[in-house]
Amino acid sequence: xxxxxxxxxxxxxxxxxxxxxxxxxxxxxxxxxxxxxxxxxxxxxxxxxxxxxxxxxxxxxxxx
Ligand code: SF4
Numbered sequence: 001x002x003x004x005x006x007x008x009x010x011x012x013x014x015x016x017x018x019x020x021x022x023x024x025x026x027x028x029x030x031x032x033x034x035x036x037x038x039x040x041x042x043x044x045x046x047x048x049x050x051x052x053x054x055x056x057x058x059x060x061x062x063x064x
Contacts, residue, residue: 001039002062003047007031010058019053020046032058 003023005016010031016024017032022043027033039047039061051059 001044001047002037002064003034003039003051004037004060005032005034006058006060007033009056010054011056013055015053015055016050016059019050023047024050034059 005024007027007029012026012030012032014026014032017026020043023034023036023039023046024032025035047059047061051061
């Protein structure tokens with residue numbers, strides 16, 4: 001699974017950090033970034049939840 005955050009869409013609500021701090025972190029400029037491109041198996045469900053809960057729809061996940 002791959003994940004990315006669209007910095008232009010992210011509004012810095014930090015919901016994703018609350019759900020999966022292992023993958024998401026807040027950049028100095030106030031938007032979230034994904035620390036990994038390839039999501040470890042054990043974190044896939046948390047990343048899916050973070051994407052579903054992001055108020056801006058800034059997190060995209062691809063299942064390959
Ligand atoms: S939940 Fe969405 S809007 Fe909020 S910091 Fe994460 S990616 Fe950005």
